[in-house]
Amino acid sequence: MISEKTISRLTNYQSLLRQQQTQGTSHIFSHQLADLARVTPAQVRRDLMVIGYSGNPRTGYHVGDLQESLMQFFAFSTGIPTVLVGVGSLGRALLSYFMTGRSNIRILAAFDSDPMKTGRSISGCRVYPMTRLRETIADLTVTCGLITVPGSEAQKVVDALITGGIHGFVNFAPVRLKVPPTVFVENLDVTSSIEKAAFFARSYSLKTQEEQAHE
Amino acid sequence: MISEKTISRLTNYQSLLRQQQTQGTSHIFSHQLADLARVTPAQVRRDLMVIGYSGNPRTGYHVGDLQESLMQFFAFSTGIPTVLVGVGSLGRALLSYFMTGRSNIRILAAFDSDPMKTGRSISGCRVYPMTRLRETIADLTVTCGLITVPGSEAQKVVDALITGGIHGFVNFAPVRLKVPPTVFVENLDVTSSIEKAAFFARSYSLKTQEEQAHE
DNA sequence: CTCTAGCTGTGAAATTTGTCACAGCGTGAA
DNA sequence: TTCACGCTGTGACAAATTTCACAGCTAGAG
The missing domain is CATH 3.40.50.720 (NAD(P)-binding Rossmann-like Domain)
Structure with missing residues (x-):
């Protein structure tokens, strides 16, 4: 069984790859995609395992092919x-x-x-x-x-x-x-979601204030 | 450290309790709140541990008091x-x-x-x-x-x-x-989120069809 | 008062999710 | 062609999250 989180990240990769392709990128490494998606390189490679697409050491993933594989995996080529x-x-x-x-x-x-x-x-x-x-x-x-x-x-x-x-x-x-x-x-x-963001905002804000007080 | 998921559920409990209170419910058990939130009773009890509110065996949680504790925990009484x-x-x-x-x-x-x-x-x-x-x-x-x-x-x-x-x-x-x-x-x-829902929709839909075919 | 049913609170186990680390491979250099 | 670098794919491990299961407690019955 494949987890919700993995699916969320895969859809994210998909939109990032679309962006990259319009910018003319033909190949991409796991660590580059990871930077864009704000996850770890290992996470990217793990996630891509499930769609069965294999990258290439030395050249990384072919953007077009990977997109193709993702499309096929999600099977929504027609929208x-x-x-x-x-x-x-x-x-x-x-x-x-x-x-x-x-x-x-x-x-x-x-x-x-x-x-x-x-x-x-x-x-x-x-x-x-x-x-x-x-x-x-x-x-x-x-x-x-x-x-x-x-x-x-x-x-x-x-x-x-x-x-x-x-x-x-x-x-x-x-x-x-x-x-x-x-x-x-x-x-x-x-x-x-706003309540959640507000909660962490306050807790981060307090933490920041404390650290400044210690100086 | 307190997790994002816990916070999400706690905000959910908060809104469910608000609803319950308008309906005149004065006490609620973990399994009732769990049913409303679509989680397990154990999950509810675990989550409520973090805000420090204690329920009462036999009568459960006092809706008003619990709400009060949640408000205090989130510290947004003024919005x-x-x-x-x-x-x-x-x-x-x-x-x-x-x-x-x-x-x-x-x-x-x-x-x-x-x-x-x-x-x-x-x-x-x-x-x-x-x-x-x-x-x-x-x-x-x-x-x-x-x-x-x-x-x-x-x-x-x-x-x-x-x-x-x-x-x-x-x-x-x-x-x-x-x-x-x-x-x-x-x-x-x-x-x-739509892409995610669409993915699982298709996979559930296929599974349902298979099961019907087996009959 | 005493007893009991049925709840809560919570260690401990199980499961899920993410990270590490390295074997193996392919590319480009020489 | 051969070599070495540096990336991928993945087993093994670690961390986070959820569930189990049960001791302990309390309201209400008798």
Whole structure:
């Protein structure tokens, strides 16, 4: 079994390699990639073991080939098909980001329960009423659902999407979803992350002050 | 030393307890809190060890007292003071979420380099030009910076904020920031999270199909 | 009061995750 | 062609994190 952390790092390598390729880098060593990703060289080599790509001593990894291997490993050469549920301010922000920018994320449809928001397009993405969720996703081959509804709605939304055959979610609502073990949820709780950052900020800040006092 | 994961869970417990209290729950057992947080009861008890609050066999944890202890541990009874840099679509979404909604996050000021966006208020938060970043944060006691600028700008923005004495960041830009060891960065890379969810979605989906085929 | 059921707090074990260190290999130099 | 340098791939080790399992305690029953 392959761990979440490894996957996170691999996606990171992927985006770093994309960057490097645009800068014309053809080969890269584990320690260079490690510097970019802020991890250790050993970690990079370990991670790359799992995708089965082999580098070359003396020349390192071939950027293009490695990217190819990563693409194949993730198997999303045509982009990742997603739907977004909840066209509030965060939902709109994501639509504007992913519909305009180029990344391999494709938002195929958006949903909202508010009739004021449905029936039109936002950032080029069609917004459907929640009532048509089931039938609409049946027509699409969607890999991942983006949940940007209020916390109180989140559970019923994922339940519906799971029934529609979706096995992966990114949940922006500040609640823990209840899902069967065949479904993956990545929680992106902004409030929680800020609290975490604030906690360590304070502890680092105090430590710094102490050290200065000792001088 | 206390781990990031523990802190994340503790902030989660905090928000769950808030919820429970509004529902009139006065006491809670480790297994109940564990169910809500989707962790094991042992994990809950371990985590609560670090904040020094003791429950009571037979009655469990007193919700109010535990909340009090958590507040004290995090020491943010007056809210977490933050600034936001980058008033793009994501920045605006965060402003609208945190300026209106009730949470203990306080965005004291926003900054942007685009003169079209500065000098006015968005969702009740004043937007200053980037040039005034240094002087403005000197007047405020800010714990945490929210980075919602494009990736290409992110590094110089955090450098400036670090000079201004900020030790904690939540970074929404898809780059890894270079910071001294006295500074904490929490990366919230939406693209990376979607890719991760998509990867596991596919692997779970395949596994499910296999199992159905075996029947 | 005494007893008991069922919880908490916590050493110790298990598991997961990351690092070390080195054998082996391929490239470029001579 | 041969040699040596320096990188990769990986077994073995170390650290971090989670789970187990049980002693000890306390509220409530009798």
